[in-house]
Amino acid sequence: MITEFTIGILRETQRNPDTRVALVPQGARRLLNDYKGLSILVQPSKSRVFSDEEYVDVGCIISEDLSPCDLLLGVKEVDKNTLMEGKTYMFFSHTAKKQQHNQTLLQAIIHKNITLIDYEYLFTSKNERIAAFGYFAGLVGAYNTLRAYGIKKDIFSLAPLTGTTTKEKLWKELKKVVGRNDKILITGKGKVSRGVEEVMQACHIYKVDIDGFFNKTYDDPVYFIADPLQYAKHKNSIPFTFSDFKAHPRDFKSNFLRFAEVANIYMATHYWDIRSPKMFSLEDVKSQLFKIEVIGDITCDIDGSVPTTQRVGSIDSPYYDYNPFTGEEEKAFSGGKNITVMAVDKLPSIIPKESSEYFSDQLVNHVLSYFWMGDYNKVLKKATIAKNGKIKKRFAHLRSFVQERL
Numbered sequence: 001m002i003t004e005f006t007i008g009i010l011r012e013t014q015r016n017p018d019t020r021v022a023l024v025p026q027g028a029r030r031l032l033n034d035y036k037g038l039s040i041l042v043q044p045s046k047s048r049v050f051s052d053e054e055y056v057d058v059g060c061i062i063s064e065d066l067s068p069c070d071l072l073l074g075v076k077e078v079d080k081n082t083l084m085e086g087k088t089y090m091f092f093s094h095t096a097k098k099q100q101h102n103q104t105l106l107q108a109i110i111h112k113n114i115t116l117i118d119y120e121y122l123f124t125s126k127n128e129r130i131a132a133f134g135y136f137a138g139l140v141g142a143y144n145t146l147r148a149y150g151i152k153k154d155i156f157s158l159a160p161l162t163g164t165t166t167k168e169k170l171w172k173e174l175k176k177v178v179g180r181n182d183k184i185l186i187t188g189k190g191k192v193s194r195g196v197e198e199v200m201q202a203c204h205i206y207k208v209d210i211d212g213f214f215n216k217t218y219d220d221p222v223y224f225i226a227d228p229l230q231y232a233k234h235k236n237s238i239p240f241t242f243s244d245f246k247a248h249p250r251d252f253k254s255n256f257l258r259f260a261e262v263a264n265i266y267m268a269t270h271y272w273d274i275r276s277p278k279m280f281s282l283e284d285v286k287s288q289l290f291k292i293e294v295i296g297d298i299t300c301d302i303d304g305s306v307p308t309t310q311r312v313g314s315i316d317s318p319y320y321d322y323n324p325f326t327g328e329e330e331k332a333f334s335g336g337k338n339i340t341v342m343a344v345d346k347l348p349s350i351i352p353k354e355s356s357e358y359f360s361d362q363l364v365n366h367v368l369s370y371f372w373m374g375d376y377n378k379v380l381k382k383a384t385i386a387k388n389g390k391i392k393k394r395f396a397h398l399r400s401f402v403q404e405r406l
């Protein structure tokens, strides 16, 4: 039904550009077949996992100039110097939690009267995230965390993930994981957690219930997935409800330490609202009772709910140690009572082809047509951080953040 609409696929602009893409050639082909007034322009890129030719083959136009586009699609933060005045952009902006490193990006968006829609806030009517790479972050994050444990304990050796790989290759490698009587704690029951769980199953690590996790000993490794009901509690002992936790996170405190006393590996996959309690404090990790030796922080929030995450590691160098007594970072696997941390963003970029295909399917099936058919259930509206250079009401907490002088 559309008269005319043009999508632009941006070239990623970070220093080590992400090879993922939000709309893959097969998805573009489907859209172009289904909607006759649609055009898709693609900025040429040598690093994208799909070649320019693959886009041309399905009817897209390769063009450096994306100024004719109604919508510009990226994956990661767009270089603020390339932003075009008055355009509509959709990408992972990592601005809504007032991330300091993206403050100037948000300021540029406001200054240039841009409309910013963030994939992170596209939700179904059942409040489920629509477009996310989380599942793949879970696969890679769990792999990297198990690899760290294998190195730390010198019990197995998984190949490092450098460059890019496929799910099939990960699975082959994971056959090397040998179990001990480890207890693995996972927090969060969303998409990342689903990926982590698949890795657990691939390694024949078994899931136990909360009673088993706390009270039983096993000969083999086991895991438990804690949801907010189990890792947080109301400050006034009011029974926990998730809706209350989401609406009034400041009324809750952490109930995590009991897990830290039995788990030796921890994988953080929960969503964290900056107003909700941190899992533990840096004081807590000094305690003899704090047993966790390896933390795979897939949430990767700096100064977030997992305070041992002092910085974001890189794909090629994903680990560092945190010394609980000095509070300093040390070389990974340097021993003693150090906690080994794996905290890397862009984890799904290690599996760029499959993760892009998965993400693109979600956009094609559940999001993109709202731009030209009408956003009747407000999916786009709710994910709009700024409209024509004005911060939207849902993100009003960012108004002072964009006005701060640097």
Ligand SMILES: NC(=O)c1ccc[n+]([C@@H]2O[C@H](COP(=O)([O-])OP(=O)(O)OC[C@H]3O[C@@H](n4cnc5c(N)ncnc54)[C@H](O)[C@@H]3O)[C@@H](O)[C@H]2O)c1
Pocket (backbone or CB within 6 Å): 129, 132, 133, 134, 135, 137, 187, 188, 189, 190, 191, 192, 193, 227, 228, 245, 246, 269, 270, 271, 272, 273, 297, 298, 299, 300, 344, 345, 346, 347, 348
């Ligand atoms: N490191 C990476 O490369 C990478 C990649 C993708 C996602 N992530 C991060 O992983 C985290 C989880 O992502 P996901 O896709 O699994 O999210 P999700 O929405 O699918 O699941 C999040 C889970 O967190 C828990 N939760 C706690 N408080 C919540 C709240 N206030 N609202 C909603 N859920 C809450 C729930 O158990 C929920 O199921 C996010 O912080 C995301 O940014 C990291």
